[in-house]
């Protein structure tokens with residue numbers, strides 16, 4: 001049903017122990033993991049953060065939260081925040097451009113249990129930059145200095161910033177701005193190495209992360225285009241950054257979190273020389289209802305059973321339904337579940353069916369049906385193998 005065709009080979013040369021991995025410490029907050037799930041709108045909700053923790057994440061981010069909405073006690077903003085009673089440490093990311101409003105919002109967040117408060121200086125969306133927020137702040141260093149100073153003075157928990165490379169390729173301001181932020185009290189900087197103009201196109205420039213690491217004394221978190229454990233190792237090797245932040249690569253693939261952590265530890269502790277020693281993808285032949293397909297599956301998924309994936313769909317949806325209600329929870333499950341079932345036999349049909357489900361209980365029923373289908377195919381295959389053995393023994 002599923003056949004491994006090839007595995008990428010790895011090399012193991014020039015081992016050079018760099019010593020045990022030190023914990024990442026932001027302000028006074030010591031973190032057990034250096035792999036940090038990135039803040040993502042409509043993704044990094046409470047359920048997502050919970051699953052990321054289970055896969056080994058320590059610091060988790062909320063998506064950006066409007067400082068104006070928070071200070072007005074806006075109901076929608078409060079619903080998005082949703083950190084009450086959550087296992088710490090949670091970093092809450094704020095959006096805004098008014099220093100006083102941001103400082104007030106930071107105090108509210110501190111009182112509500114945020115372990116770290118972060119400022120969004122990277123969002124490229126027009127409706128955000130049009131209000132001088134997100135990446136538009138990168139064009140106004142004087143305002144950034146005032147914002148960071150005001151917030152840092154207003155709270156006791158660490159304050160951090162997340163930025164892009166700059167506005168466009170003619171205005172690469174990240175290094176200068178990071179220096180200003182550190183000078184005014186920021187305790188860490190995350191850098192997504194793309195400009196605002198790039199959006200999500202092209203490649204993230206990791207050389208900027210390396211330059212920022214050389215410039216600052218506070219931790220630098222590298223971000224952009226890490227989609228495999230080998231990428232994570234390459235990022236720390238090339239840039240020396242203190243932590244690796246992953247966005248899109250983790251959507252529907254929470255297993256990437258612990259695989260990156262393990263590979264980074266192997267590198268740090270000298271068990272592998274560089275990213276070339278990290279396995280790549282397996283080429284796997286799977287049987288779908290319309291025939292055989294060859295697909296690439298990351299090596300770390302060898303240890304993840306189909307059962308674990310199916311259970312995660314149920315559990316993730318249940319968590320979303322609990323925090324957002326049945327309709328939204330089930331609709332939002334769709335974008336995650338597509339990845340959860342990537343590379344399983346009959347996955348194409350299951351995917352199509354999952355896209356139509358509207359009720360939580362229907363997901364359970366659908367997955368039970370899929371389990372029956374797997375069992376039946378397993379039985380058919382076993383019967384086929386026995387028949388082949390019988391025929392071979394009979395010399396037919």
Ligand SMILES: Cc1cc2nc3c(=O)[nH]c(=O)nc-3n(C[C@H](O)[C@H](O)[C@H](O)COP(=O)(O)O)c2cc1C
Nearest residue numbers: 038039040041063064120192224225226246247248
């Ligand atoms: C759907 C989506 C929503 C995002 N929302 C936020 C956000 O709320 N705050 C933020 O700082 N960055 C946000 N980002 C940017 C990511 O945090 C990250 O910087 C970017 O995706 C690059 O990392 P990646 O290549 O690992 O995905 C978002 C990205 C995506 C794809």
